[in-house]
Amino acid sequence: MENKTRILIVDDDSIVRENLVAFLEDEDFLVDSVKDAEEGLKRIEDNSYDIAIVDMRLPGIDGSQFIIKTNEMSPNTKFIIHTGSTNFSLNQKLKDLGITKKELFMKPIRDMNTFVEEIKELIND
Amino acid sequence: MNFLMDNKNNILSSSGNFSKGLSPLDFVVFDISEFNQKNEKNYSLEIKGKKYKVDVKKIKTSEELYHINISSEQKDFYKNIFKESILAIATHRMIFDEKGQPVDYIFTDINEEFKNLTGLNSDVLGKTVLETLPETEKFWIKKYGEIVKTGKSERFQNYSVAFDKWFDVFVFKNQKDFFTTVFRDITEEKKTRDDLAYTKDFLDNIISSMPSMLIGIDKDYKINEWNVKASEITGIPEEKALGKDLRDIIESHIIQNALTSCDKENSVVKMDRVKGLINGRNDLILEVLIYKLDENIKDGYVLILSDISERIHLQEMMIQNEKMISVGGLAAGMAHEINNPISGILQGVQNIKRRLSPDFAKNIAAAERFDIDLIKLNDFLDDRKIDLFLDGIEESGFRAANIISNMLQFSGKSAGERKQIILKELIERVYELASNEFDLSKKVDFKKIQVDMSKVEEDIMLHCVDTEIEQVLLNLVINAAHAVFSHRKDDGRINFITKRKDDKIFIEVEDNGPGIDETLKTRIFEPFFTTKEAGEGTGLGLSVSYFIIKEHHGGDIYVSTGEMEGTRFTIILPGGRKNGK
Numbered sequence: 076m077e078n079k080t081r082i083l084i085v086d087d088d089s090i091v092r093e094n095l096v097a098f099l100e101d102e103d104f105l106v107d108s109v110k111d112a113e114e115g116l117k118r119i120e121d122n123s124y125d126i127a128i129v130d131m132r133l134p135g136i137d138g139s140q141f142i143i144k145t146n147e148m149s150p151n152t153k154f155i156i157h158t159g160s161t162n163f164s165l166n167q168k169l170k171d172l173g174i175t176k177k178e179l180f181m182k183p184i185r186d187m188n189t190f191v192e193e194i195k196e197l198i199n200d
Numbered sequence: 201m202n203f204l205m206d207n208k209n210n211i212l213s214s215s216g217n218f219s220k221g222l223s224p225l226d227f228v229v230f231d232i233s234e235f236n237q238k239n240e241k242n243y244s245l246e247i248k249g250k251k252y253k254v255d256v257k258k259i260k261t262s263e264e265l266y267h268i269n270i271s272s273e274q275k276d277f278y279k280n281i282f283k284e285s286i287l288a289i290a291t292h293r294m295i296f297d298e299k300g301q302p303v304d305y306i307f308t309d310i311n312e313e314f315k316n317l318t319g320l321n322s323d324v325l326g327k328t329v330l331e332t333l334p335e336t337e338k339f340w341i342k343k344y345g346e347i348v349k350t351g352k353s354e355r356f357q358n359y360s361v362a363f364d365k366w367f368d369v370f371v372f373k374n375q376k377d378f379f380t381t382v383f384r385d386i387t388e389e390k391k392t393r394d395d396l397a398y399t400k401d402f403l404d405n406i407i408s409s410m411p412s413m414l415i416g417i418d419k420d421y422k423i424n425e426w427n428v429k430a431s432e433i434t435g436i437p438e439e440k441a442l443g444k445d446l447r448d449i450i451e452s453h454i455i456q457n458a459l460t461s462c463d464k465e466n467s468v469v470k471m472d473r474v475k476g477l478i479n480g481r482n483d484l485i486l487e488v489l490i491y492k493l494d495e496n497i498k499d500g501y502v503l504i505l506s507d508i509s510e511r512i513h514l515q516e517m518m519i520q521n522e523k524m525i526s527v528g529g530l531a532a533g534m535a536h537e538i539n540n541p542i543s544g545i546l547q548g549v550q551n552i553k554r555r556l557s558p559d560f561a562k563n564i565a566a567a568e569r570f571d572i573d574l575i576k577l578n579d580f581l582d583d584r585k586i587d588l589f590l591d592g593i594e595e596s597g598f599r600a601a602n603i604i605s606n607m608l609q610f611s612g613k614s615a616g617e618r619k620q621i622i623l624k625e626l627i628e629r630v631y632e633l634a635s636n637e638f639d640l641s642k643k644v645d646f647k648k649i650q651v652d653m654s655k656v657e658e659d660i661m662l663h664c665v666d667t668e669i670e671q672v673l674l675n676l677v678i679n680a681a682h683a684v685f686s687h688r689k690d691d692g693r694i695n696f697i698t699k700r701k702d703d704k705i706f707i708e709v710e711d712n713g714p715g716i717d718e719t720l721k722t723r724i725f726e727p728f729f730t731t732k733e734a735g736e737g738t739g740l741g742l743s744v745s746y747f748i749i750k751e752h753h754g755g756d757i758y759v760s761t762g763e764m765e766g767t768r769f770t771i772i773l774p775g776g777r778k779n780g781k
Contacts (some may be wrong), residue, residue: 090544097551101562159539183543183601187550 080198081123084108085115085141086130086157091182095128095157098187104194112136112144119145124152126194128180131158139169146172153197155180155190205266288314291380294348295328302345304328308378317385318363333362347371348379357386366390412506419499421446433507434478446503451477458490459501466492473512477505485509516722517758521750527727528610528747535607542604545597549590556581606740607727609668610747616665623660623705627653627696630673637678644685649692656698660705663775664753672745672757676709676769679741682732683713683767693764707771710762721759749773 082104086092092108099106107122109115112133118124127145131138142154154174156163159182165174178193255269282289291309294302307324315321324332329341339358347354353372360367369383407414408428416425426441434441434449446455454477462469471488478484489504557563558574567574581587631653635646662669677694684692697708716724723729725746730739749757755773762768 088540088544091540091547094544094547094551098547098554101551101554101560159536159543182539183546183597183604185546185598185601187547 079103079105080125080194081105082107082194083115083118083122083124083127083152085110085112085127085133085138087111087133088130091130091157095187095190099190099194102191112138112141115141116144116148119148119152123149125198126153126155128155128157128190131156131160131163139166142172142174143168153200154178155193155197157184158182205268207266282309282311285311285313285382287382287384288317289380289382290314291374291378292329292344294345294377294379296345296377302341302348304330304341305344305379307332317383335362337361344371344379344381348373348377357390410504412504415446415503415505416493417446417501417503423449424500425502430505433481433484433505435480449479451479455490455503458488462490462492462501473508483509485512517756520722520725524725524743524746524750528743528751531607531610531727535604535610538600538604542597542601545593546601549594549597553590553594603738603740606738606744609744609752610727616667616752618663618665620661620663621666623662623698623707624656624658626662626666626670627656627673627698627707630670630677631696633670633674634677634681637674644681646681648690649681649684649694652693652695656696657700660698660700662705662773664773665748668748668752669773672748672771673707673709675741675745680709680711680713680767684711685713687714687766688712695762695764703775705773705775707773708762708768709771710764710768711766712764713766715761715766716759724759725757 082099084092084095084099084106086095086108087110089110092110096106096108107118107124109118113135115127115129116136119127127142129138129142133141136144138156138158142156145152145154154172155178156165156169156174157180163179163181165176165179178197180190180193184190253270257267257269258265289311290307292305293308295304295306297303306326306328308326310320310322310324320332329336337360340360343354343356343358351373353370355368355370357366357368359365364387365385366387366389367383368386369381371379371381373379407425410427410429413430413433414425414427415423415430417423423441423444423446426436426438428438430441431437436444436449441449454471454474458469458471469488469490471490474486474488475484476482477486477488485508487506487508489506491502493500493502554560555563556578558578563574567577631651637646680694681692684694691712693712695708695710697706697710699706720731725742726739727743728739729743732739746757749755749771753773755771757769757771760768760770
């Protein structure tokens with residue numbers, strides 16, 4: 076079980092968060108979740124994650140900043156953006172980190188299997 | 201008085217007035233031979249204490265017949281008239297060349313007014329006009345020459361360079377080669393008249409060039425002023441309108457009420473946004489201004505009708521746009537807030553369904569721990585219709601998500617990417633999609649509708665988010681098909697028309713359905729506004745189209761009545777380029 080993919084979910088909406096955790100755990104991923112970026116950064120300090128699924132609109136440090144900081148601390152962590160912001164578009168800094176539209180998940184995601192597929196793709200990259 | 205007399209003092213005939221007791225017999229006392237001997241033309245006689253001039257002229261030598269002309273004070277009277285006339289009078293003798301053409305004329309007599317008027321004096325007598333006034337135009341000489349030749353007197357007005365004046369001239373022939381001119385200076389008069397004519401022309405011009413209809417009527421509604429715009433809008437030319445009763449041309453009760461209040465309040469009556477005023481032009485929205493004329497000058501009214509349809513249209517578009525932007529902002533904001541809860545619903549349902557599944561390994565393991573038979577549990581869920589309710593939650597969630605995803609397009613930006621596409625291909629794709637869509641729907645049979653794409657230009661390129669424009673056109677076609685089908689089952693028609701004008705691309709979708717009620721035209725783009733039965737449509741299609749065209753593409757979309765009397769949607773998009781250019 077050492078090879079299990081580790082995922083960190085950062086989302087301030089607890090229901091969205093818990094649902095995603097449940098679904099991904101059912102898929103045998105190791106999933107942690109936090110409600111804001113500050114807590115998320117602490118987790119990054121102490122653990123290594125393969126993937127972070129990040130909401131953009133967060134209290135305090137926003138999702139974008141979180142990704143940039145996480146990347147500095149843990150360059151191997153890959154990101155999936157999960158946002159409900161209608162007018163969100165990738166900024167240059169995020170693009171520079173290799174994040175593409177493919178990793179942009181707009182809420183509501185009707186089928187969480189799309190997360191699973193994307194995670195597997197990112198891991199196999 | 202004139203009389204003919206023979207050499208024996210017999211009066212043969214006479215004419216003229218024998219005034220003041222003077223009779224031809226009085227003359228007989230004078231022997232004719234006496235006049236004859238002196239061989240002079242003029243004699244002066246005194247009869248009964250009065251002086252007379254006597255002209256004697258031998259008419260027929262053989263018979264010694266004399267024509268005697270006696271003139272008395274009367275001659276002086278005429279002389280005085282000549283002298284003191286307030287009109288300039290001159291007598292002249294015409295000079296003809298060998299060919300008989302008039303070439304010049306001599307001044308033989310001039311009166312005082314002539315001197316005043318021309319600044320010439322008696323020095324001119326005996327001189328010719330070209331000697332005196334070399335700049336005299338040929339016109340004068342030619343004209344006088346004709347009069348002398350024909351003997352027909354004439355009155356005319358003409359300008360003289362020599363005097364820099366306009367003259368009103370009366371010319372008559374006196375005797376062979378001699379003629380008299382009577383004239384006056386009309387320079388001022390003519391200037392006043394010209395000024396007046398100019399003023400009138402100017403006013404006429406102002407009235408006829410007015411961008412509004414200007415109509416003048418008298419107390420009895422008879423039209424006495426009808427400008428170019430009035431003809432243009434009503435189609436009634438001025439000559440037919442003048443004298444006509446205004447109430448035959450425009451809606452009488454509106455105008456009657458207006459005139460009554462115009463009379464009562466003695467002020468200008470203004471009516472804004474008047475519809476259906478002019479018979480046969482219900483499309484016009486007019487601003488009406490009515491005022492009473494000064495009774496002392498002319499009794500009547502003036503009506504100024506300005507076509508403000510375009511202005512109202514623009515205003516409505518602006519109001520509409522602002523309304524849509526605020527509604528759109530609200531909707532987009534709402535959409536954002538609703539996305540999270542919908543995520544919760546949809547993902548929650550997905551988790552519940554999976555975690556109840558009897559095939560899922562983790563469920564089986566957990567069920568064993570709690571000693572639960574998963575198959576039985578599923579039978580239970582089925583029996584209690586919990587599956588059904590979960591499906592219901594999921595479906596409702598999807599529906600809400602659909603509405604929200606439509607509302608998301610109300611935001612200013614488009615998520616899609618712009619591409620250069622060939623408009624005709626896009627329209628063909630829309631047609632394809634529409635036909636398929638209707639294959640599934642029983643209500644509307646797309647195959648029965650005649651779709652005309654002959655007016656879709658081949659070579660229009662469009663830089664756009666193609667999926668969005670596709671969505672807009674598909675929406676319009678579906679709406680059109682519904683409209684057409686609700687109205688007529690057999691001869692439904694939908695026309696696609698594209699054209700390029702300047703830098704703009706026009707796409708029109710036109711149907712022969714029932715059309716859109718005038719009062720609804722301003723509302724159809726509102727989010728959630730629908731005329732369809734509840735459940736048949738969300739009322740978001742046109743609002744989404746509106747935002748896609750206006751906000752995402754910087755274009756314009758509006759509805760009008762098309763050529764087929766149904767509905768026509770016009771989309772205007774910026775940036776037309778020819779294929780391959």
